[in-house]
Amino acid sequence: MTTTSLSGPRLGYRAGRIVVHGWPAAVPPPFGLRDLGSHHEGPARLRWRVRQALDTARLPYRDETRQHEPAPSECRPDEGTDRPVAPALFALRLAACRGIFAGLSEATRVEVTKALCGSAPGQALVVVADSGAQHRWQRDLAVDVRTAAAAAADMHWLGSRHELLVVDAVESMPWPVVERVLDASAALARVAFVARNDWRLVSRLAAGLGPVVHVVDDVGGPSCHELRLPMPPAVEHAYAAAWSTFLGAFDRFAAARPGAGFATFVAEMRGDPLQRPALSAWHQALRLAAWHEHKAAAVGELLRRHRGQRVLVFTPSRAAAYELARDQLIAAVTAELPARERSELLDGFANGTLRALAGPRLLDLGVAEGCADVAILAGGGFGADQRRARCRRVGPRGVVYELVSLDTVEVGRARRWRGAVAAR
Amino acid sequence: MRAVGVAPLPPGRLSFTAVDGEIVPAWLGDRDRPWLRDLIAEAHSFVGRPFAELAQRWRQSGPDPRAGCRQASALHVLSDWLRAHAVGVARSAARWELFRLCAAGVTREQALTDVAARHAIAVCDLVATLYDDLPDRRRVRWPEPPPEPMRLALAANGALVRGILRRAASAELFVHGAARVVLKTAWLRGAVPTVDGEPHGPTKLVWPRAGRTAHSALPALVPLLPWVHRYRLRARCELPSASGDLVLSTGDPLPPGPEPRLFDSALERRFASDFGRLLPAWRLLREPTVLTGAHGLAFPDFELLPPAGGESWLCEIAGLRDRTALPAKVQLLARWVRLVLCLPQHEVDGDLRRHPRVVPFRKHVDVQRVRAVIGG
Numbered sequence: 001m002t003t004t005s006l007s008g009p010r011l012g013y014r015a016g017r018i019v020v021h022g023w024p025a026a027v028p029p030p031f032g033l034r035d036l037g038s039h040h041e042g043p044a045r046l047r048w049r050v051r052q053a054l055d056t057a058r059l060p061y062r063d064e065t066r067q068h069e070p071a072p073s074e075c076r077p078d079e080g081t082d083r084p085v086a087p088a089l090f091a092l093r094l095a096a097c098r099g100i101f102a103g104l105s106e107a108t109r110v111e112v113t114k115a116l117c118g119s120a121p122g123q124a125l126v127v128v129a130d131s132g133a134q135h136r137w138q139r140d141l142a143v144d145v146r147t148a149a150a151a152a153a154d155m156h157w158l159g160s161r162h163e164l165l166v167v168d169a170v171e172s173m174p175w176p177v178v179e180r181v182l183d184a185s186a187a188l189a190r191v192a193f194v195a196r197n198d199w200r201l202v203s204r205l206a207a208g209l210g211p212v213v214h215v216v217d218d219v220g221g222p223s224c225h226e227l228r229l230p231m232p233p234a235v236e237h238a239y240a241a242a243w244s245t246f247l248g249a250f251d252r253f254a255a256a257r258p259g260a261g262f263a264t265f266v267a268e269m270r271g272d273p274l275q276r277p278a279l280s281a282w283h284q285a286l287r288l289a290a291w292h293e294h295k296a297a298a299v300g301e302l303l304r305r306h307r308g309q310r311v312l313v314f315t316p317s318r319a320a321a322y323e324l325a326r327d328q329l330i331a332a333v334t335a336e337l338p339a340r341e342r343s344e345l346l347d348g349f350a351n352g353t354l355r356a357l358a359g360p361r362l363l364d365l366g367v368a369e370g371c372a373d374v375a376i377l378a379g380g381g382f383g384a385d386q387r388r389a390r391c392r393r394v395g396p397r398g399v400v401y402e403l404v405s406l407d408t409v410e411v412g413r414a415r416r417w418r419g420a421v422a423a424r
Numbered sequence: 425m426r427a428v429g430v431a432p433l434p435p436g437r438l439s440f441t442a443v444d445g446e447i448v449p450a451w452l453g454d455r456d457r458p459w460l461r462d463l464i465a466e467a468h469s470f471v472g473r474p475f476a477e478l479a480q481r482w483r484q485s486g487p488d489p490r491a492g493c494r495q496a497s498a499l500h501v502l503s504d505w506l507r508a509h510a511v512g513v514a515r516s517a518a519r520w521e522l523f524r525l526c527a528a529g530v531t532r533e534q535a536l537t538d539v540a541a542r543h544a545i546a547v548c549d550l551v552a553t554l555y556d557d558l559p560d561r562r563r564v565r566w567p568e569p570p571p572e573p574m575r576l577a578l579a580a581n582g583a584l585v586r587g588i589l590r591r592a593a594s595a596e597l598f599v600h601g602a603a604r605v606v607l608k609t610a611w612l613r614g615a616v617p618t619v620d621g622e623p624h625g626p627t628k629l630v631w632p633r634a635g636r637t638a639h640s641a642l643p644a645l646v647p648l649l650p651w652v653h654r655y656r657l658r659a660r661c662e663l664p665s666a667s668g669d670l671v672l673s674t675g676d677p678l679p680p681g682p683e684p685r686l687f688d689s690a691l692e693r694r695f696a697s698d699f700g701r702l703l704p705a706w707r708l709l710r711e712p713t714v715l716t717g718a719h720g721l722a723f724p725d726f727e728l729l730p731p732a733g734g735e736s737w738l739c740e741i742a743g744l745r746d747r748t749a750l751p752a753k754v755q756l757l758a759r760w761v762r763l764v765l766c767l768p769q770h771e772v773d774g775d776l777r778r779h780p781r782v783v784p785f786r787k788h789v790d791v792q793r794v795r796a797v798i799g800g
Contacts, residue, residue: 325555326551328532329522329523329525329526329532329535330526331519331523336558336559336560338516344520345523348524348527353524353527354523354524354527356527
């Protein structure tokens, strides 16, 4: 949708707040945008929500938030498949350039920011905790770098000047300062770096920065990168519907039987024809979250990134393995294959004839420990033990990528399984 | 239709009623013909499409209200039949070439073009059918002759009973007729029963602790039972949802397995033919029972049943290809007073020649001489 139309709503910026004139009555305003009679007004961070609502309604509008330069239509980070941060940038692009990175090293943070700045470093604002960090960032990167306190003080006029907001080491900043910076910035692309994936912190940051898109766990053994990928809209709706069906039944069950666990729920639902749709919906939701086109694209991206290395892709289903085999031409190893072909494929990987294998179960133990450079856990799975078995296929200097569907049951499950494995 | 061995039903699909300590299978019969016909028609509409699509359709659609839980057994059998007849295209070699080329650094497009040219197919077809040789991706082909509702019902009953018997803890089987083939099958499957044979009645085979050996042996006996003249099987079954006795007896709607050989030799066939002609009022029963003796088990070839329901005779025709078997045969003669032993003339000497129940023969058994012994 054009942002320079002469008719329709007009978006402006005033003292850290976004002002919208001519909001169409037919479109509900985003939460937080208040109707003040002559115009609508809200924190500047709502700019992307306003634009999204108008784009969804297919209404032309004028975005005059940035008075000096035209706003870019879309953030497209320079991913460049040879960059070490390419997978993280891919996940960020899928999340509309709004997200939180957890556990990245300092060098990688700079690398990500460089890639995000692309060809227009003047449009980026990096907010850091103190002047020491400011000095370091300014040495590495030719962008506008300010301390959190300074940025918060100037945000009422500074907020409309950048399209990319990068907040480094959020956990080291006072929360009111962070809140002020995030609220008053009208930047469409927003990224924050946090030291670890603390759910209390990231849930507070979510409104201003978006979801966690990349978590790095580098404690001994292969480094683990959790990439949180949004689902395609159609899949997201189907997931929401299935999850709602399941939750309706589960809530009733939990209210009636507060002490009973999920296993009891499943056992009872199986025996009751009226409740079976809820159980089917649960399975469907898991299936939808486990594999979709964004995950397929991410696997393709990772395979390109690690071309020539020995890669194992653990898929949630046989169908996903076959899909990868067709699209990426990597061998699928499934129980359906004739035994001789299966052993040829595994031998081929062991002796280096094949560089990549994909499969749902057989690779867990069918490949020798430590013989792969990269493992991609694409979704699904059966618990912490299986996850540990999969990670052990990768050598100590290797990389494990875990693809997790954003805002789904997979997020918590991945955290639990990773925690259980780490605790042993 | 080619004979296809249908796997026993898995525990989750077993349909039965547990009542009074008995497990009564939910038999499929003539009343099920309507929905079975519809089920077959639905499967027929998937001819030429991957089997996985049909399986998914069956998974997603609920059970037919006319069938209820009994549909599971019919689906199981029909899918086994269709799987066995489904056709696939050979793609294993093409896959291996593709993956190797790609691992060697050749681009996807180039690898596909090369391999498709080598196998003389279009690139899009190669991609689309890359895994079409796998069981689920094979195309449904309609068996010839086509499946028929009542045949499907019988096969489903067989799969159901075999599925229940896989969980048998103990069992006992009375058979009268076809005893040898039943016992031989049990032996070959590793489940050796305790045998309690009577010369003129049913043989009792007992598996006191069936356990793992009977896991495969008892289900394997089911296709033989319809060939048995009279039988009664009682098996204690421990199913996940119930436990009780499964009782099967002559006349139950079970599918007969492959037809066993009617006679073991031309000698027996000729004897049966002559006997029927000369003594039309008598009945012949093949391998009626198992006799236990010092030399082990013996299987008389025939039981000769008189017309008025009188006491029957056993008849053993010994070809004696192995001469060491003669003492065992003679001992049978001594032990069972109503047994006629037919022996080759050159093997009969001394006392045996004077024995009233020994009938020597040269090329074929003279039925008149047997008749003289049994008084027919």
